Amino acid sequence: MKVIPGEKPTLLQTKVSRRKLLGGAAAAAVVLAEAPFASAVQAAVTQAELTDPTKIPGVPPGQVGTRSAFEKLVKKPSDISSRTPLQDLFGTITPSDLHFERNHNGVPAIDPAKHELVIHGMVEKSLVLTLADLKRFPSVSRICFLECSGNFRSGSEKLSPQDICGLTSQSEWTGVMLSTIFRQVGVNPKATWFLAEGSDAAVMTRSIPIQKGWDDAMIVYAQNGEAIRPEQGYPFRLFLPGYEGNMSIKWLRRIELSDAPYMTREETSKYTEPVKDGKIRYFSFDIDARSIITFPAYPAQVQKGWIEIRGIAWSGRGKVQQVEISTDAGKSWNPAQLSGPVLDKAHTGFRYLWQWDGRETEIQSRVTDETGYQQPTYKALAAARGSKGGYHFNPITGWVLKPDGRVLLRNG
Amino acid sequence: MNAVFKITLSILILGWASGFGSFSKPSSGGVFTSDTIFNFGRLATPADIQRWDIDIRPDGKGLPKGSGTAQKGKSIFAQKCAACHGVTGVEGPNDRLVSTDSSQGKAIGNYWPYATTVFDYIRRAMPFNQPGTLTDEEVYSLTAFLLEANRVIKPGTELNAQTLPAVQMPALKRYILDDRRGGPIIR
Numbered sequence: 374m375k376v377i378p379g380e381k382p383t384l385l386q387t388k389v390s391r392r393k394l395l396g397g398a399a400a401a402a403v404v405l406a407e408a409p410f411a412s413a414v415q416a417a418v419t420q421a422e423l424t425d426p427t428k429i430p431g432v433p434p435g436q437v438g439t440r441s442a443f444e445k446l447v448k449k450p451s452d453i454s455s456r457t458p459l460q461d462l463f464g465t466i467t468p469s470d471l472h473f474e475r476n477h478n479g480v481p482a483i484d485p486a487k488h489e490l491v492i493h494g495m496v497e498k499s500l501v502l503t504l505a506d507l508k509r510f511p512s513v514s515r516i517c518f519l520e521c522s523g524n525f526r527s528g529s530e531k532l533s534p535q536d537i538c539g540l541t542s543q544s545e546w547t548g549v550m551l552s553t554i555f556r557q558v559g560v561n562p563k564a565t566w567f568l569a570e571g572s573d574a575a576v577m578t579r580s581i582p583i584q585k586g587w588d589d590a591m592i593v594y595a596q597n598g599e600a601i602r603p604e605q606g607y608p609f610r611l612f613l614p615g616y617e618g619n620m621s622i623k624w625l626r627r628i629e630l631s632d633a634p635y636m637t638r639e640e641t642s643k644y645t646e647p648v649k650d651g652k653i654r655y656f657s658f659d660i661d662a663r664s665i666i667t668f669p670a671y672p673a674q675v676q677k678g679w680i681e682i683r684g685i686a687w688s689g690r691g692k693v694q695q696v697e698i699s700t701d702a703g704k705s706w707n708p709a710q711l712s713g714p715v716l717d718k719a720h721t722g723f724r725y726l727w728q729w730d731g732r733e734t735e736i737q738s739r740v741t742d743e744t745g746y747q748q749p750t751y752k753a754l755a756a757a758r759g760s761k762g763g764y765h766f767n768p769i770t771g772w773v774l775k776p777d778g779r780v781l782l783r784n785g
Numbered sequence: 786m787n788a789v790f791k792i793t794l795s796i797l798i799l800g801w802a803s804g805f806g807s808f809s810k811p812s813s814g815g816v817f818t819s820d821t822i823f824n825f826g827r828l829a830t831p832a833d834i835q836r837w838d839i840d841i842r843p844d845g846k847g848l849p850k851g852s853g854t855a856q857k858g859k860s861i862f863a864q865k866c867a868a869c870h871g872v873t874g875v876e877g878p879n880d881r882l883v884s885t886d887s888s889q890g891k892a893i894g895n896y897w898p899y900a901t902t903v904f905d906y907i908r909r910a911m912p913f914n915q916p917g918t919l920t921d922e923e924v925y926s927l928t929a930f931l932l933e934a935n936r937v938i939k940p941g942t943e944l945n946a947q948t949l950p951a952v953q954m955p956a957l958k959r960y961i962l963d964d965r966r967g968g969p970i971i972r
Contacts, residue, residue, distance in 0.1 A: 478913060491829050491837060499829035506826040556820060568840055574916050576909040578840060627837050636843050636899045638906035642891065645960075648972075651887070653896070653956065657963035690967040744967025757971045 446471060449535055453477070454521070455604075456539025459667045465685060465712075465720040466516070467542035469597045474604045475521045475540060477575035477639075481624055485608035488572065490592070494630035497559030504608040507594055510549040515591070515614070518543045518687045518720045520660050522617035522644060525766040530773070530781035534667045537770060537782065541687070543720040546601075546612050548593030551586045554628075564630040568637075569611045572626035579620045580634035581613065585658075589614050592625060615689030615718040616658045617765070619644055649759040660689030662748055663767040664696055664723070664740035669780045670772050677731030677778075682709070685720045688742035692716070695741045696723040702735035702771065702783075703750065709738065729774065735783055737771045751785055841905040845950030848904070851921040852945035855938075858930025861923050865912050874934055879913070883934045894935025898960050900952035904928045925949075 440446060446462075448455040448471055455474040457467055467473075474480075485504045493499035520541035526532060564583050571577035581590070594601060594609040601607050606623030613621050619639055634640070634656075645655045664686035669675045682700075686693045692715050697706040712722035723738070739748045751768035755761050771783035841847040863872065870876075874883035874892075884892030893903060908924045910916050919927070925944045932938045938952055965972055 478910065478916065489833075491833055493829055493834045493838070499834060500826045501829045501833050502826040509825050510823060557822060557825070570837070570840070574910075576839070576916065578905075578909070629838070629840065631842070633842055633844065635840055635905075636902055637840075638902055638910075641898050641902055641960075642893075642896060642906075648961075651959055652961045653898075653959045654963050655898075655960050657965070659965070659967075742967065745969050746967045747969060749971045753971055 448473070449539060450474075454540060456535045457542045459534035459539055459541075459665070459685070460670050460673070461535075462667070465543050465722050466597065467544060469544065469599070469602055469605070472519075472542040472544060472596070472602070472605060473521065473540045475523075475618065476573065476604075476623070477577055479574055480603050481573045482603070483572060483608060483624060488608050488624075488626070490609070490625055490627065492554065492558050492628045492630075494567070494628075495561035495564035495632065496630050497561070500554075500558050502554070504594060507549055507592060507609060510553055512547055513550055513591060514545055514547040514595075516543065516545045516716055517612070517614045517718050518660075519612075519618050519621060520687070520689075521619065522657070522660065522764040525762055525768075527762065527782075527784050530784065531671055532782045533671050534665050534770075538663070538665055540618070541720070544596045545598070546591065546593040547595035548591045548609065548612065551590035551592060551611070552588075554592065555586055558630075560630055563632055566631045566634045568627070568629040568631060568635050569620070569622040569625060570627040570629075571606075571622045572624040577619075577622055577639065578635065578637045579622060579639055580631075580637065581611075581616075581620060582658075583630070585613055585616070613658075615660055615691075617644065617660060617689075620658065644764055646758070646764045647760060649757075657765050658689075660687070661765055661767045662686070662688035662690065662693070662740045662742040662746050664693075664738045664748060665770050666698075666736060666738045666772055669736075669774065671780050671782055673780050674778045675729070675774065675780060677729050680727050680729050682725040682727055682736060682738075684723055684738050686711075686723055686738070686740035687718070687720045688740065688744075688746070689718055690746065691718065691743040693721040693740055694743045694745075696721075697739050697741075698723075698725040698727070699737045699739075700727055700729075700734060703737050703769070706739070731776060733774065733776055735771045735773045737769050739769050839905075839909055841901045843899040843901050843950065845901065845946055848901070848946035848949060849921040850946065851925055852943050853922055853925025853927070853929050854943050855926070855929040855933035855940065858923075858926035858928070858933075861927055862930050865919075866927070869913060874931060882931055885936050892935065893931055894937055894955065896956050898954050898957040900928070900932060900937070900949055900954055903931060904949060 446458055448457060453475065457471050457473045488504065490502045518541055524538050524540035526537045566580050567583055567586055568578055568580055591612045592609050593612045596602065596605055601610065609625055610623040611621050611625050640655060645653050646657060648654045664684060666682055666684040668683045669680060682698055686696045693711065696709040696711060698709045699706050709723040709725040712724065715721050741747045748767060748769055754766065754768045773781045773783050775781065869879040870882050875881055881890055881892045884890055884895045887895045897903065904924055907927055908919060929942065929944045932952060933940055937954060
């Protein structure tokens with residue numbers, strides 16, 4: 374097989390020898406599968422896929438499922454985080470292995486049989502709970518987004534939804550309500566905060582208002598039907614619906630009830646926003662409502678005619694009430710359809726059918742949540758904050774459709 | 786302690802440990818009532834708590850015995866920190882730790898609101914490649930070195946559980962609580 378540099382290889386640029394074919398379906402041949410707009414990647418494709426699939430028995434059932442070798446779904450890692458490929462996903466559940474990652478000193482290896490959670494401080498009785506203990510409590514499952522508050526990028530027209538805002542993902546989380554645990558330990562009524570601490574090399578800590586613990590906080594041990602992944606806090610993590618991701622402490626090892634916050638590094642030096650007049654805003658827990666069009670978006674290539682504009686919208690303060698679409702750079706707006714069910718503090722799908730005439734234009738989406746908060750333009754947000762980015766930066770995203778079908782990010 | 790009380794106590798403890806004891810109303814219809822006590826897990830011993838209870842509050846709660854000075858901190862910093870933060874805490878390649886005015890990026894001197902956080906963070910998370918290896922004395926000295934370099938404390942100040950929480954950080958006055966609660970306003 375020969376690939377000429379600079380030339381796009383086709384999927385079946387290789388001839389599979391008759392002998393290999395006779396070797397059986399389980400034997401794998403290697404072909405070049407082309408990922409859209411990426412350089413050609415080598416992927417193992419079974420022989421069944423190289424010929425008429427109705428003329429050869431397929432691969433027998435296996436222990437775990439596999440993604441088609443024709444699908445190239447990858448997170449985008451940096452030293453400190455890894456981003457969900459929002460533009461490649463459908464619906465609102467993020468496959469667990471594509472859930473974004475942000476950690477402060479790597480993913481720890483934890484043996485669940487040796488891992489313990491200590492709950493102490495302003496309680497009647499301090500407890501030690503293991504994963505097995507947590508699983509015995511009444512369980513709750515809930516679909517929620519989780520977003521890092523540092524989820525904003527700009528600066529190039531060649532940025533994808535993954536680049537701009539890939540630090541948000543959604544899962545069905547299963548675990549025990551923290552309020553159930555609070556009742557076991559008997560929280561002192563004078564306690565107003567609790568500290569959550571992780572068992573990673575950053576020994577991550579955050580202070581959380583006690584009311585969140587009573588309202589809807591959970592300790593979760595499962596994600597999308599299976600144990601949560603090491604990257605997500607295995608064997609269990611705190612989960613705070615609607616709050617900035619950093620507070621949902623992973624690899625949870627300790628909860629301490631207190632009558633004051635701790636002012637940890639992660640709630641002072643980091644995860645605070647410089648705002649107007651030289652002020653620094655702290656304890657900004659709620660994720661502000663945001664939406665993004667994930668199709669069409671860079672690096673998609675589109676054709677004139679019918680286009681279903683699709684995306685996701687969410688708010689840390691409740692439900693998405695409305696998503697509007699503009700196909701004229703924000704001059705006029707029309708309601709998009711929400712793909713139900715519309716859940717509290719959850720990514721909500723939206724779609725808007727539109728006929729593109731092929732002339733250059735810019736499409737945008739904006740969400741309004743149930744508190745009446747409407748996602749601002751970049752200009753309005755930058756002016757209100759006196760900054761051009763930073764934590765909790767959630768402006769409207771605009772995509773420019775070029776007459777040749779390219780879709781590029783509009784910056785500013 | 787009388788015998789009856791002793792027996793009751795041991796039944797209670799045993800009950801807790803084995804998860805048998807039920808001190809709460811039985812729940813009905815397969816639904817648990819919010820005040821159900823399950824007796825899962827075990828009671829924490831002082832040792833269970835002590836091994837991990839390393840947090841420090843701005844009021845000094847949690848600070849250990851010991852003390853340190855910038856003079857001692859300087860050589861520890863050169864040895865254990867400078868490779869990543871620069872000899873004077875400015876050069877990097879990792880986070881800048883020293884900054885005396887707001888035009889120089891975010892660092893301890895111009896952005897951190899509490900001095901206790903410096904101690905807490907260094908002790909739990911640094912050095913990045915060997916976290917949790919510093920002694921309390923070393924952490925006091927490194928904290929003193931960094932606070933002095935940021936011109937927050939006077940040269941020669943000894944830091945300990947009493948003096949550290951009393952250190953006033955220049956950035957504290959800039960901190961404002963997030964009071965946004967949704968609604969149409971953009972802030």
